[in-house]
Amino acid sequence: MTQRRDFLKQIGLLSAISLAQPKLLFAAPTSLKAGLQLYSLRDYIGKDVKGTLAKVAKAGYQDVETYGYSPEKHFWGLTPKDFRAALAANGLTTSSGHYDFGSYMRTGNEDALKAYIAAATATGQAYIIVPYLDEQVRTTPDDFKAVAAKLNKAGAVCKAAGLKLGYHNHDFEFKPIGGTTLYDVMLKETDPALVDFEMDVYWVVRAGQDPAKLLQAHPNRFPMWHVKDMDKAKPDLNTEVGAGSIDYRKLFANPAASGLKHAYMEQENFSLDAYQSITQSAAYMKKNLLSSLKKS
Numbered sequence: 001m002t003q004r005r006d007f008l009k010q011i012g013l014l015s016a017i018s019l020a021q022p023k024l025l026f027a028a029p030t031s032l033k034a035g036l037q038l039y040s041l042r043d044y045i046g047k048d049v050k051g052t053l054a055k056v057a058k059a060g061y062q063d064v065e066t067y068g069y070s071p072e073k074h075f076w077g078l079t080p081k082d083f084r085a086a087l088a089a090n091g092l093t094t095s096s097g098h099y100d101f102g103s104y105m106r107t108g109n110e111d112a113l114k115a116y117i118a119a120a121t122a123t124g125q126a127y128i129i130v131p132y133l134d135e136q137v138r139t140t141p142d143d144f145k146a147v148a149a150k151l152n153k154a155g156a157v158c159k160a161a162g163l164k165l166g167y168h169n170h171d172f173e174f175k176p177i178g179g180t181t182l183y184d185v186m187l188k189e190t191d192p193a194l195v196d197f198e199m200d201v202y203w204v205v206r207a208g209q210d211p212a213k214l215l216q217a218h219p220n221r222f223p224m225w226h227v228k229d230m231d232k233a234k235p236d237l238n239t240e241v242g243a244g245s246i247d248y249r250k251l252f253a254n255p256a257a258s259g260l261k262h263a264y265m266e267q268e269n270f271s272l273d274a275y276q277s278i279t280q281s282a283a284y285m286k287k288n289l290l291s292s293l294k295k296s
Contacts, residue, residue, distance in 0.1 A: 032290045033062040034282050035095070035264035037226060041274060042067075049076045050086050055275055057090040060282030065264045066097035066123070067131065071115040080122035087123075094123050095262055096198075096224060098131035098168065105130075105137045105150055113154055117161045127224065127262075128158055129166040129198055133182075141178040141185065148189030155194030166224060168198040171207035187218055197221050200266075202228035202238065205246055212251060220259035225251075227285060228266045238267045240277055242284035252289040263290065 036056055038045055045052040056064060064087070069075055075083040087094055099116040103109060113128075120128050130151065137143055155165040167190075173183035187197070199222045204211045215222055229244030231237040241248060251258075265281045272280070 032260070032263055033093075033095075034060055034285050034290060035063040035065060035262055036061040036278060036282075037065045037067065037098075037264045037266035039067045039098070040265070040267045040278060044274070046076050049078055049083070050089075053086055053090050053092060056278070057092055059275060059279040060286065061265075061278075062092065063262070063264075064092055064094050065129075065262075066094055066125075069097060069099055069116065069119050071112075071119075074119070075123075080119045084123045094125050096127035096129055096166070096264070097123070097125050098129045101130045101154070102132075102134050104154065105133060105147065108150060108153075110154070110157060113157055117158060117163060120163055121161065125163070127164050127166050127196070127198075129168050129224075130154075131168045132170065135172075138172070138182055139177070141180050144177075144180065144182045144185035145189055147182070148186050151186065151190050151195050155191065159194055164196055165194065166196040166198045168226070169200050170203045174204075174207040174209055187221065192221060196223050198224035198226065200226040200228060201246060201248075201251065202226065202230055202266075205230060206235065215251075215258045223259050223261040225260060225263050226266045227263050227281075227289070228268070229281075237269055237271075239271070240267070240284070241265055241281040242288060243280075248289055 036059075038052075038056075041052055041056070053064075066075060066083075074080060078086060084094070097116075097120055099120075100112070103112055116128055120126075133147065137147060151165065151167060158165045167186060169183065173186070174181050186195075197218075199211060199214065201211050203226075204214065227241055227248060229239050229241045229246050229248070231239040232245045235245070238244070252260075263285070265278065265285060267277060267281065270277050
């Protein structure tokens with residue numbers, strides 16, 4: 001009986017908060033895990049999954065984003081259940097995964113999507129991410145609308161399974177075609193209840209766009225970011241977070257307003273030893289970026 005009274009009191013408190021200050025219910029978390037997109041270590045993880053995960057944890061990361069899952073090879077030879085156990089053994093979680101949507105976007109066949117949902121659920125992920133679009137499905141504004149419709153459809157399937165669909169950008173989404181861009185169409189035509197966006201900050205900047213303006217124009221559409229820095233001398237290359245030309249301190253200045261929930265460091269090329277590099281980035285993120293959440 002006491003538990004029931006406490007529960008009702010909590011419901012009443014939440015109702016009062018929602019009426020007085022609704023934004024408090026949707027604020028960013030008070031702490032944010034340092035995440036790593038495992039594609040950064042693609043040259044290593046296929047050779048030694050468990051050893052690589054141990055080094056990821058040692059480097060200072062708490063959460064990982066997967067890539068490359070297939071129903072045949074699973075996660076580099078580990079079933080979703082075994083992969084989750086390997087993560088847990090190193091104090092890691094996985095909140096998101098990049099999955100291949102090439103076939104679905106061409107044909108609309110949902111078989112692969114169902115396999116991805118099963119894998120994501122088994123590993124404890126909350127997000128299934130569309131990481132890329134083949135050029136053949138994005139050549140005209142009509143194609144853009146078809147892509148958005150397929151995203152909504154896949155998003156509904158994910159929602160029914162207790163997951164959320166997301167879309168990860170490169171730079172081609174910002175290329176003007178027929179008086180619009182793929183990104184504009186996706187943002188306008190997708191249902192926020194079904195589709196989120198994972199902002200790859202590096203590719204936004206590489207496309208000549210301002211990530212801060214995108215976040216401001218589309219509040220709460222970008223709960224996930226790829227924190228990838230741009231080499232100052234060679235902008236087509238990545239570098240350690242904090243050592244490049246992207247002002248991440250500014251982007252992280254007001255994380256609650258941006259709706260940020262997950263930040264994954266990613267680096268596609270290295271000038272240092274890869275593990276030394278990701279350790280340096282994790283340290284910078286924790287000290288200078290993620291700590292801002294605790295102060296906001």
